[in-house]
Amino acid sequence: MAIADVAIIGAGAVGCAMARRFALEGAKVLVLERGADLLSGASKANSAILHTGFDAPTGSLEHACVQAGYAEYMAIRDGLNLPVLETGAMVVAWSAAEQAALDGVEAQALANGVEDVRRLSAAEIRAREPHLGHGAREALLVPREHVIDPWSPFLAYLLQAKALGAEILFGGDVASARFEGEQWALQTPRGRRRARVVINCAGLYGDLVDRRLLGASAFEIRPRKGQFVVFDKAAASLLRTIVLPVPTERTKGVVLCRTAFGNVLVGPTAEEQQDRDGAATDEAAPRALIARAVEMLPALEGMPVTATYAGLRPATEEKGYRIAATPDRNWITVGGIRSTGMTAALGIARHVYGLYEGMGRSHAPAAAPEIEPMPNLAEHRPRDWSEAGHGGVVCHCELVTRREIERALTGPLPAGDFGGLRRRTRCAMGRCQGFHCLARLAALTEGRFSAPLATPPEAA
Amino acid sequence: MSAPVIDVEVEALVVGAGPAGLGLATRLKASGVASVLVVDREAGAGGNPRHCGHPPFGLREFGRVLTGPAYARRLAERAVRAGVAFRLATNVVEIAREGAAIVVTTTGDDGVRRIAARRLALATGVRETPRAARLVSGERPLGVLTTGALQAFVYLHGVAPFRRPLVVGTELVALSSLLTCRKIGAAPVAMVEEQAGPQCWPPFMALPRLLGVPLRYGAKVVDIVGGPRVRRATLAHADGASSEVACDGVLFTGRFTPEASLARAAGLTMDPERGRPVLDAFGRTSDPRIFAASVLDRSVETAGWCWSRGRAIADHVAADLAGRLPPP
Numbered sequence: 001m002a003i004a005d006v007a008i009i010g011a012g013a014v015g016c017a018m019a020r021r022f023a024l025e026g027a028k029v030l031v032l033e034r035g036a037d038l039l040s041g042a043s044k045a046n047s048a049i050l051h052t053g054f055d056a057p058t059g060s061l062e063h064a065c066v067q068a069g070y071a072e073y074m075a076i077r078d079g080l081n082l083p084v085l086e087t088g089a090m091v092v093a094w095s096a097a098e099q100a101a102l103d104g105v106e107a108q109a110l111a112n113g114v115e116d117v118r119r120l121s122a123a124e125i126r127a128r129e130p131h132l133g134h135g136a137r138e139a140l141l142v143p144r145e146h147v148i149d150p151w152s153p154f155l156a157y158l159l160q161a162k163a164l165g166a167e168i169l170f171g172g173d174v175a176s177a178r179f180e181g182e183q184w185a186l187q188t189p190r191g192r193r194r195a196r197v198v199i200n201c202a203g204l205y206g207d208l209v210d211r212r213l214l215g216a217s218a219f220e221i222r223p224r225k226g227q228f229v230v231f232d233k234a235a236a237s238l239l240r241t242i243v244l245p246v247p248t249e250r251t252k253g254v255v256l257c258r259t260a261f262g263n264v265l266v267g268p269t270a271e272e273q274q275d276r277d278g279a280a281t282d283e284a285a286p287r288a289l290i291a292r293a294v295e296m297l298p299a300l301e302g303m304p305v306t307a308t309y310a311g312l313r314p315a316t317e318e319k320g321y322r323i324a325a326t327p328d329r330n331w332i333t334v335g336g337i338r339s340t341g342m343t344a345a346l347g348i349a350r351h352v353y354g355l356y357e358g359m360g361r362s363h364a365p366a367a368a369p370e371i372e373p374m375p376n377l378a379e380h381r382p383r384d385w386s387e388a389g390h391g392g393v394v395c396h397c398e399l400v401t402r403r404e405i406e407r408a409l410t411g412p413l414p415a416g417d418f419g420g421l422r423r424r425t426r427c428a429m430g431r432c433q434g435f436h437c438l439a440r441l442a443a444l445t446e447g448r449f450s451a452p453l454a455t456p457p458e459a460a
Numbered sequence: 461m462s463a464p465v466i467d468v469e470v471e472a473l474v475v476g477a478g479p480a481g482l483g484l485a486t487r488l489k490a491s492g493v494a495s496v497l498v499v500d501r502e503a504g505a506g507g508n509p510r511h512c513g514h515p516p517f518g519l520r521e522f523g524r525v526l527t528g529p530a531y532a533r534r535l536a537e538r539a540v541r542a543g544v545a546f547r548l549a550t551n552v553v554e555i556a557r558e559g560a561a562i563v564v565t566t567t568g569d570d571g572v573r574r575i576a577a578r579r580l581a582l583a584t585g586v587r588e589t590p591r592a593a594r595l596v597s598g599e600r601p602l603g604v605l606t607t608g609a610l611q612a613f614v615y616l617h618g619v620a621p622f623r624r625p626l627v628v629g630t631e632l633v634a635l636s637s638l639l640t641c642r643k644i645g646a647a648p649v650a651m652v653e654e655q656a657g658p659q660c661w662p663p664f665m666a667l668p669r670l671l672g673v674p675l676r677y678g679a680k681v682v683d684i685v686g687g688p689r690v691r692r693a694t695l696a697h698a699d700g701a702s703s704e705v706a707c708d709g710v711l712f713t714g715r716f717t718p719e720a721s722l723a724r725a726a727g728l729t730m731d732p733e734r735g736r737p738v739l740d741a742f743g744r745t746s747d748p749r750i751f752a753a754s755v756l757d758r759s760v761e762t763a764g765w766c767w768s769r770g771r772a773i774a775d776h777v778a779a780d781l782a783g784r785l786p787p788p
Contacts, residue, residue, distance in 0.1 A: 234724040282597040283682065302732035304717075307592040309600070385553065388571030393551045396501050397721070399567070417688065418602060431721060433590035436501075438605055439612030442619060451602060451688035454619035458645030 003183055004030035004167070005363065006356070007195035009174055009209055011035070012043035013345045014337050015201035016154040017069075019161035019168075021349035022199075022356075026363030029166035030195055031158070032188060034173035034205075036450065037420030038158055038413075039151055042203040043342070044423065045228070045279065045311025047255055047265060048150035050084065051343040054109035054117060054142050055091075055247060061321050061351070063112060066340050068347030070144075073153065080156040081373035082149065083381055085260050089145035089242035090120065090128075092296075094135045098246040105246060106140050117142050131238040131299045145242055149260045150342055151423040152374045155413065157345075162412050163369035169193070170416050177213040179329055197330045197361065199352060204276045204314045206322075206335035214331055218324060219316040221335070223276050226268025226311050227285040229293070232304040232431055235264035236379075238297055254289065256296050261398070261426060262379030263306055266293035268339075272315075279310040306397075306431045313338040323348070325355045332356065372411075375404055377426055394444070395437040397430020405444050417449050466563065466574045470495040470545075472777055473564060473577035475552055475722065478507020479763040480753040481583030482535040482544075483770030484777075489542040491778035496544050497575065499566055503549045505539070506532020507585055508608065509763050513615040514639055520764035529615070531763065547573075555580070555726035555750075562749050579777050582737075582745075583753040583770055584722055588633070589715035591684075596712075598693075601686030603709035607637045610711060613644075620644035622709025626693050627651040627673070628681055630658040631714035635667050642671070649707045652679040652695060659714070684710055723752065740788060742776040748788040751777055 008018050011033035023029045035041065050073065053066035077084060093099040102119070109117045120139040125132060162168055172188045177198070186193045202209040210217035236258050245253035256266050266289045286308045294300045315338055316322055322336035332355055334348060341348070376383060384390055384401045391402030408415050408424035415421035418441075427441060428434040434441075442453035471493050474485045477500035488496045504510055509517055512528030519525060522534060540546070547568065554565040561576040588606040603622045605613075613621045623646050627634055630653040641648055651668050656677050658665045668675050678698030685692050692706050718736040728737040729746035736754050737745040745752055753773045755766045779785045 232721070232724070234721070277687070278599055278685075280598045280683070280685075281595075283595050286595045304735070305593045305595070308595060385551070385567040386572055388569065390567070390569060392503070392549045392569050393501060393567065396551060399551060399553065431593075432587050432719075433592050433606075435587045435590060435606045435608045436612075438609040438621070439617050439619075442613060442621070443617050453602060454613055454617070454621045457614075457618065457620045457643065458623070 002028065004028045004193065004195040005361070006030070006197045006199055007032055007184065007186055007193065008199045008201055010041070010201035010203055011038040011158060011168065012041050012201060012203045013039065013154050013342050014203070014334055014348055016157040017345035017349040018199055018201055018334070018352060019166055020157035021346070021353050023161040023164035023166050024366055024368065025353055026366050029161055030193055031161070031166060031168040032172035032174055032186065032193070033168070033170050035416070036170050037416035039154055039423060040419065042312050042314050043154065044419065045226070045309050046150055046339055046342050047228070047257065047268065048147055048259060048342070049089070049242060049255070049257065050146045050148045051340055052114045052142055052144045053112055054114035054145070055105065056112060056340065057320065058108060058111045061323060062340060062344065065321065065344035065347035065351055067113065068350055069344040072346040072350070073343070080153070080371070081376060082153050082156060083260055083376060083378035085147040085258065085378065085380055087145070087147050087240060087242050087258060088141060088143045089244050090125065090139040090141050091244045091246055092125070092136050092139045093246055094137065096137070099137050101246050102138060102140055109140070109142065114142065114144070116144065129239065129241055131297055132243070133296050133298055135295070147242065147257060147260050149377050152377060155424065156371065156374050159371045159413055160369050163371050164366050168413070174209070174213060184330065197332065197356065197359070199332045199334060201334045203337070204312055206314060206333065210333055210335070214326065214329060218333070219318070219322045219335055221276065221314050221316060223273050223312040224315040224338070225271040225273050225279060226313060226339070227281050227289065228265055228267030228309050228311070229286045229289045229305055230259070230307040230309070231264040231266070231293070231300060232306050233262045235300060235303050236262050238299050239264055243296055254292050256293055260378040264300070266290070268311070276312065279312045281308045281310045304431060307429060307433065321348070323352065325359060327359045330359070375407060394440050395425070395427040395430065397432050398426040400425045400427040402444070405441070409445065409448055414448070417451060418445070418453060421445065466576045468497065469561070469576045470497045471577070471781055472496045472579045472581065473562070473575055474498045474581045474583055475564070476500060476507070476583035476585055477502070477505035477536070477546065477548070478583060478585045478766065479509065479535060480585065480755055480766040480770035481507070482539045483767035484581055484583055484753055484774045485544040486539045486542045487771040487774035488778055489544050491774065493778055493781060497547065498539070498544055499547045499550045499552060499575070501549070501551045504532070505536035505546060505548060511608070511611040511615040512636065513611070513643070514636065517763055521767055535767070552722055555722060557747070579749055579751065579781060581751040581753060581773060581777055582723055584719040585766070586716040586755060587719050588712065589717050591710070591712050594712065594715070596681055596684065598684030599686060601684065601690045602688050603686070603690040604684060605709070605711060607633050607640070607711065607713045610637060610640055614640050620646055622646060622690070624649050624707050625709035625711045626681070626705050626707040627711045627713060629653060629713035629715070630660055630665065632660045632664070634713035635660065635664055637711055637713050638667060638671055638673060648673045650674045650676060650705055652676045652681065654678070654680045656698070681710065718754065726750070742780070742785055743773040744776070744788055
């Protein structure tokens with residue numbers, strides 16, 4: 001088997017953007033993902049906000065990557081049919097102390113090159129968001145903070161890489177690896193592969209992969225759990241703008257925003273835990289989030305909850321990104337990418353390609369590949385159900401058609417498990433959580449997944 | 461959208477072809493309403509009884525005991541004979557007002573259509589409260605579902621979503637789920653109820669005993685663990701103790717809630733306590749051209765009760781179309 005120029009470990013947000021960047025630059029790319037589908041780890045759960053970087057540490061690598069990632073997303077999104085819900089964000093001060101801190105937030109935004117921010121008085125907040133709670137004293141408006149579909153972009157990036165010849169191995173956990181001076185020999189359950197350079201984008205397992213394969217890690221992952229609550233679509237008419245709290249040292253705090261899918265989201269919590277796998281919700285946290293959401297937006301009182309979910313952010317002992325090359329071992333580590341990673345991914349990929357060039361490597365860039373436009377999942381643009389021949393609606397709550405399900409199960413990168421199908425289509429993610437469609441989905445996905453939704457009955 | 465023109469105008473449009481909607485539409489036709497159209501998102505008319513493969517249905521309507529699917533078929537046939545028109549496998553995506561008419565936008569395999577109606581009756585029924593809305597803690601493995609989904613697995617597709625589920629709840633529907641489990645050879649590991657006693661007529665609780673399913677009152681599921689399938693659940697008991705139950709599924713039964721998303725999206729005034737639109741004595745919502753056959757004013761109702769409720773609303777709709785209903 002031919003030797004890859006780079007092996008990217010992990011098909012999360014960062015890994016997918018990395019695969020796209022290296023493939024576009026002309027490298028022969030191999031992606032090794034331990035899960036059955038992309039976005040199986042930290043990347044599957046986030047707040048889906050496209051950040052301007054107004055509150056990133058000024059001059060940091062994170063700041064640079066967020067802004068580069070934002071710019072590139074806006075530049076390529078039309079060609080890939082990726083949505084942007086143009087909401088803007090308000091950092092809202094609910095107390096005198098928070099109001100006093102707004103000056104600092106504004107100064108940082110200006111220092112970070114986000115120059116279109118402006119202050120809103122209580123009356124201006126009311127005019128913009130009439131349903132917001134009356135305790136809002138003042139706000140900083142950040143007009144270019146937006147909401148996106150948090151999954152489709154990364155599928156698009158991986159499809160582009162694949163169209164340029166990348167090999168993508170799911171169930172490809174790297175069990176062992178040996179550096180042979182010029183190249184790495186990587187052992188996976190799906191066979192041995194060779195690559196000249198390894199890029200560790202393993203997210204929650206970044207430190208373990210470094211330790212296991214490279215011998216040492218410069219950091220330790222301390223998983224930070226974030227729980228979210230999703231309100232019914234009826235809530236979406238109550239809010240236009242993303243509502244951000246005045247940040248504290250520890251966390252960006254609880255955000256209230258619409259989603260691209262027409263719901264309202266509140267979260268995340270920030271809880272440190274040991275376990276890297278289990279992103280479990282607990283009853284108290286959603287209750288507290290709902291209470292906080294109702295304080296901010298009183299009309300949410302009694303609004304049905306569609307879903308709760310939890311995600312793990314790969315935090316480390318330091319706040320910043322942990323990106324470093326180990327040139328004498330042909331290795332690059334991309335670690336500690338937390339919630340800004342979704343926005344920053346494209347920027348991180350460019351930065352890492354720069355590190356790769358710094359290792360004396362380069363290729364002849366490829367032409368951008370033609371891939372089919374991504375299916376649109378965003379509510380503010382026409383969905384598949386609006387075009388005839390869709391085979392009927394399978395998931396009633398999210399109006400997912402049979403054609404969408406079938407498309408997600410075929411093509412160059414079909415869904416590898418039920419989670420992957422949900423992320424590609426939104427099926428079973430609505431208010432009934434599968435009361436109506438789960439059995440239908442089991443039939444449509446029969447024989448496709450290693451963990452099937454149903455099995456034949458046993459004789460009674 | 462591809463087809464913004466109105467392609468049919470009717471006197472009365474009924475959304476939902478369950479027992480209430482079918483009772484309503486059939487009665488409307490019998491009262492002389494010229495054109496009655498029923499839309500339903502499922503491919504077959506009949507609603508939830510379509511996938512309740514067990515008796516007793518139909519005592520009130522047909523004077524005999526039927527299984528759910530047989531009952532659903534009979535109700536649908538009766539509506540067709542009465543001259544009710546159907547659009548099945550058709551989802552309502554918008555309810556709008558244009559002049560005197562209610563205009564309902566739908567989508568089906570044939571694309572986007574618009575139906576103008578003088579009166580609209582919502583008979584969208586109920587569904588169970590799923591795990592997410594109950595805020596039950598834990599991971600998100602395969603095998604967590606509601607009784608409605610289980611019935612569809614078993615009676616519509618003949619497959620099993622689990623073998624050893626934990627059954628949560630003791631409403632009547634929980635007992636029906638024990639019978640459904642038997643159809644696929646699944647053996648529930650336990651039945652748990654948060655309250656101190658059963659939520660159905662107590663003698664019914666002989667069924668889990670008969671089937672050898674351990675029953676625990678005052679026990680609440682507080683954690684679900686697994687991946688890709690459910691491995692275990694943690695119970696918190698009334699005395700403060702907790703215990704773990706090994707299982708490969710968790711079945712959340714009952715806690716029915718109105719399927720009121722269309723009413724919400726149409727901007728009708730909602731009753732937050734009941735989770736359905738505010739109704740007057742004639743079943744009218746805050747838009748007097750829109751009626752709702754609310755079937756959840758007590759607890760969950762039988763199909764027969766829903767059917768009579770639909771018929772009662774039909775009389776009000778027919779009176780209104782004839783100008784005989786008092787103004788709201």
